Amino acid sequence: MMLSSRLAYGGYQLLWSGVDWIFPPRCAGCGREHARFCAECLAAVKPIQGRLCVICGGYAPAGGVCRSCAETPPRYAGLRSWAAYTGPLRKALQRLKYKRDLSLGEILARPLLSLVISLNWQVDCVIPAPISLARLRQRGYNQASLIAYPLSLGLNLAYLARGLRKTRETRSQVGLPAAERRLNVAQSFEALPRLVSGRRVLVVDDITTTGATMEACALALKSAGASEVYGVTVARSLLEDAS
Template sequence: MLRYQVYHWAWLALDWLFPPVCGGCGEPGARWCEGCRQRVQRIEPPICEHCGQEVSQGAVCARCQSAPPAATTVRSWAVFAGPLRQALHRVKYRRDLALAEALVADCEPFVRSLGWDVDIVAPVPMSRGRLKERGYNQAALLARPLALRLNIPYQPQLLRRVRDTRSQVGLNRAERRQNVARAFEAAASRASGRAVLLVDDVATSGATLDACAQALWRAGARSVFGFTLARAALDP
């Protein structure tokens, strides 16, 4: 917990030196203002017990009935819309670490409430090309403070991309699955026998999380949980 406090105080000190603007609405005063926090649309039950997608009825969505996800359970905190969408965009493209931490602080109680028994936390890795271009992985900007807050070991190197894939934008569900199939590899020395919490910023079809989960199963993981801050709708 001390490591987390040091991390947190460092941001408080920076806020004092450089007063922040809100990552959701752009108003000065706070990195993530009360108004934007209130406007986050939480994902409410009923949801699919596997993939966490909202369902109109039943415990398992139509997609999971035909092809259950590889991850044991996937859950998302909120809908990818409004100020949360703006904020995640800012984390992704402007490397706003303090904003990432503020968002993680808000969703931590939700993650805890899931009661997942987790040994290690890892981010969904990004492609080498994009990592080189951007210099950082936005999933890691969220996974690291979450691991610190939960006091669970953080392993950014657990998974790696073994082949680059095209952007998932514009692809349908089946194409997304195909696009990321066998794109990841997990280190067996780290994954074997462990319960892994995979973290990403946004899930759309869940295909990327699923491909990561498959890599972790191949490496001998005990269980694989997926958590994303937001869930975006994918046209069927």
């Protein structure tokens, strides 16, 4: 990591440490004082490991490319998640998304930084998976942006907050089966060619379940001229756990 990048990333972490000093946090997983996500809750997180499909990041018993990706290759070149959407991590992501616990974005970007570095993906820029304008106005922020921005600093990559936008409101994906998830988000994103054309893009989101959102983002980015698209999320959930 270049000196300027280390300084920027370190400065961002220092900023949140200052906020913690002024407003002492409670662990998002267990409520313990003086930690945003305590060591015990971090130890309880279940990283996704083992034989994973090199494309979608799902379990592939034989290794290599899973049957689904072999039969219908996704538009993205790779998708990986740090850990299972369960236990303390699930609580933390729900607090980030629904309870305005904004400081969790920086904490949750840390394991993603290690993950992306280990994958050695060749990417040029970072883009957060967007939410609709109506949802942004209602919530006040995009939780994916709070993870993607510090990740871009740690990777020393351009952060393109406006590189991808959601063009229409969609139903919540919670509870929808895989086929309906794909239809729900189909053609709901648009990318700016002047920002993404010819670039290798890393899309960042909080959770993936079937990969439908990442597939829709990748389609929009490739249609706008992006050369390759990769995706990374903090967590991966099973359909029955996606809430």
